[in-house]
Amino acid sequence: xxxxxxxxxxxxxxxxxxxxxxxxxxxxxxxxxxxxxxxxxxxxxxxxxxxxxxxxxxxxxxxxxxxxxxxxxxxxxxxxxxxxxxxxxxxxxxxxxxxxxxxxxxxxxxxxxxxxxxxxxxxxxxxxxxxxxxxxxxxxxxxxxxxxxxxxxxxxxxxxxxxxxxxxxxxxxxxxxxxxxxxxxxxxxxxxxxxxxxxxxxxxxxxxxxxxxxxxxxxxxxxxxxxxxxxxxxxxxxxxxxxxxxxxxxxxxxxxxxxxxxxxxxxxxxxxxxxxxxxxxxxxxxxxxxxxxxxxxxxxxxxxxxxxxxxxxxxxxxxxxxxxxxxxxxxxxxxxxxxxxxxxxxxxxxxxxxxxxxxxxxxxxxxxxx
Numbered sequence: 001x002x003x004x005x006x007x008x009x010x011x012x013x014x015x016x017x018x019x020x021x022x023x024x025x026x027x028x029x030x031x032x033x034x035x036x037x038x039x040x041x042x043x044x045x046x047x048x049x050x051x052x053x054x055x056x057x058x059x060x061x062x063x064x065x066x067x068x069x070x071x072x073x074x075x076x077x078x079x080x081x082x083x084x085x086x087x088x089x090x091x092x093x094x095x096x097x098x099x100x101x102x103x104x105x106x107x108x109x110x111x112x113x114x115x116x117x118x119x120x121x122x123x124x125x126x127x128x129x130x131x132x133x134x135x136x137x138x139x140x141x142x143x144x145x146x147x148x149x150x151x152x153x154x155x156x157x158x159x160x161x162x163x164x165x166x167x168x169x170x171x172x173x174x175x176x177x178x179x180x181x182x183x184x185x186x187x188x189x190x191x192x193x194x195x196x197x198x199x200x201x202x203x204x205x206x207x208x209x210x211x212x213x214x215x216x217x218x219x220x221x222x223x224x225x226x227x228x229x230x231x232x233x234x235x236x237x238x239x240x241x242x243x244x245x246x247x248x249x250x251x252x253x254x255x256x257x258x259x260x261x262x263x264x265x266x267x268x269x270x271x272x273x274x275x276x277x278x279x280x281x282x283x284x285x286x287x288x289x290x291x292x293x294x295x296x297x298x299x300x301x302x303x304x305x306x307x308x309x310x311x312x313x314x315x316x317x318x319x320x321x322x323x324x325x326x327x328x329x330x331x332x333x334x335x336x337x338x339x340x341x342x343x344x345x346x347x348x349x350x351x352x353x354x355x356x357x358x359x360x361x362x363x364x365x366x367x368x369x370x
Contacts (some may be wrong), residue, residue, distance in 0.1 A: 002347035004110070009086070009346060013077045013095040019132040021070040026068060029126065036109055043355035045139035048126040052112075052119075059120030060360045063147035063322065064108075064353070065137075065313050066101030066154060067130035068241050071335050072200070087340045094339040096331035100346055101153030102126060104329065107350035109169045113359075119357050123147055127313055130154075134277055137316035147315050149288045149360060150324040151353075152314040157328030160301030161347040162292045164325050166308045166315055167212070167240035168279040169250050171273040174200070174258045176222075180231035190229025191266045193222060197233045200261035200269075203239070204254050211359060213241035214309055215250050242279055242307060277315035280324065295355035301348070324339070327352070 017025035029048055040050040048068070071093060078089040088094040105124055111117070125144065127136030155163045176197045181190030193294040197220060206215045215238065237254060241247035254273060262269040270292030282288060284305050306308035308326065318324040330345020 005103055005107040005347055005350055006081070006086075006343065008106055009096075009100060010081070012054055012103055013079050013100040016075045017068055018072050018074045019129050022068040022128045026128070029068070029106075032106060033109075036113070036309050042273070043139070043144075045116070045134045045136055046128040047140065049126075049144065049343040050124040052122040054119035054121065056118050056120040060119040060148040060364045061123065061143060061146070062119070062333040062357060062360055063150040063317070064103060064105055065123065065125050065127065065152045065317065066282040067098045067127045067132050067136065067313060069128055069133065069319075070097065070099070071131050072094045072333065073337075081343075084344070085326070085340045085342045087095050088337060090337055093335065093337060094341070096329075096339055096341040097334040098130070098154050100329050100331050100341050100349065103346070104153060104349040104353060108353040111350060112352055115354070117354060119361065122357070130313055134311065134316050135312055137313040140316070142320055145322055147322055149291065150314070150322045151356060152312055152317065152326045153325060153329050153349075154312045154314070155306075155308060155326035156331050156334055157306065157330045158302065159328060159330050159345045159352050160296040160299065161304040161306055162279070162289065162325045163306050163314070163328065164282040164284060164286075164289060165242050165306075165310045166202060166280040166326070167214075167242045167312060168244065168247055168315075169238060169240045169276040170247060171276050172237045172239070172251060172254055173275050174235040175239070175260065175263060175272070176233045176235065176265070176267060177269070178229070178231055178267040181229040183227045184230050187229055189358040190280050193230045193233040193267060196261050196265045196267045196269075197222070197235050199207060199265065200258040201235065203261065205250065209241075209250055210246060212243040213246040213250055215239040215254065225229060238276075240309065240311070242281070244279075277311050278319045280314050280318045280326075282318070282325055286323060287363060288325055291356060291359045292325060292327070293364075294359040294363065295352060298355050298359070299348070299351060301352070323331055
């Protein structure tokens with residue numbers, strides 16, 4: 001029933017669930033799943049798990065993933081249904097990222113029961129804190145994510161298309177230190193940490209570096225008052241790329257810019273660098289792509305295989321050795337107050353998930369008979 005998934009989505013987006021505040025959303029979903037007769041569980045991190053064993057003795061184990069949290073401003077969302085889409089009232093995000101994915105999975109489970117669709121094993125994992133570093137996914141055990149194929153419902157674009165490539169990300173924090181002094185009495189005795197940071201940032205390549213690589217200076221924090229030469233500044237940056245050599249080149253360039261600026265102006269810099277997640281790189285002829293294409297063809301949907309510049313739980317799950325792709329779920333302008341999802345995409349998504357289940361069974365059966 002198309003209107004059912006729309007109503008479910010409208011209900012979900014009204015539940016506050018910004019990152020680290022997913023408890024109400026988690027409780028609601030655990031209750032909904034139990035009302036459907038399932039036995040979900042929540043792990044120590046707060047992720048919701050559900051494993052279903054179907055009537056087929058053999059077949060692929062499929063993992064479906066979405067996340068519970070939203071970015072800010074994501075509280076007190078007031079959705080509005082227009083002629084062809086759903087939007088917020090303009091004061092918040094909509095939360096289609098990723099409640100469209102969650103709503104579609106709930107509808108998929110209802111349709112599985114109503115249509116008595118055969119399957120072997122289905123896992124669903126709904127994670128927390130995805131938007132602030134994939135923290136829920138990183139807390140999953142190797143056993144949690146084991147499956148033949150994983151489909152992550154967290155990509156923008158029209159339903160029927162998939163994402164097979166996504167970048168690795170490096171996060172670099174630069175703590176710049178100068179020397180404090182009274183800005184009016186003896187400014188020459190100070191070393192201005194803000195000036196060091198500004199010089200470094202002016203030398204850094206940022207934005208879109210090339211077709212595979214991006215970089216950003218996201219946070220600058222420091223200084224105490226206008227009459228004090230600032231002693232310390234923290235600059236938080238990131239670099240992403242689907243090409244490892246480009247990623248390392250960009251990171252080295254950012255480090256060199258800060259080191260040279262500190263040396264030139266007489267300060268120092270401490271660098272904290274960490275790998276946030278690895279890249280996703282699924283060959284376009286991989287079985288999971290063929291399954292997604294077959295499902296799209298059966299619904300007469302265009303099927304595009306896309307590369308993304310963003311990270312998602314797919315980055316973590318693929319890194320655990322599971323063939324993983326992102327599903328385009330129809331959300332657009334995510335992380336903005338102009339976010340929306342069309343009614344067509346929202347109602348198509350559960351149907352596409354059912355066809356993926358059928359296509360996976362058919363593909364495995366054909367593969368065995370070859």
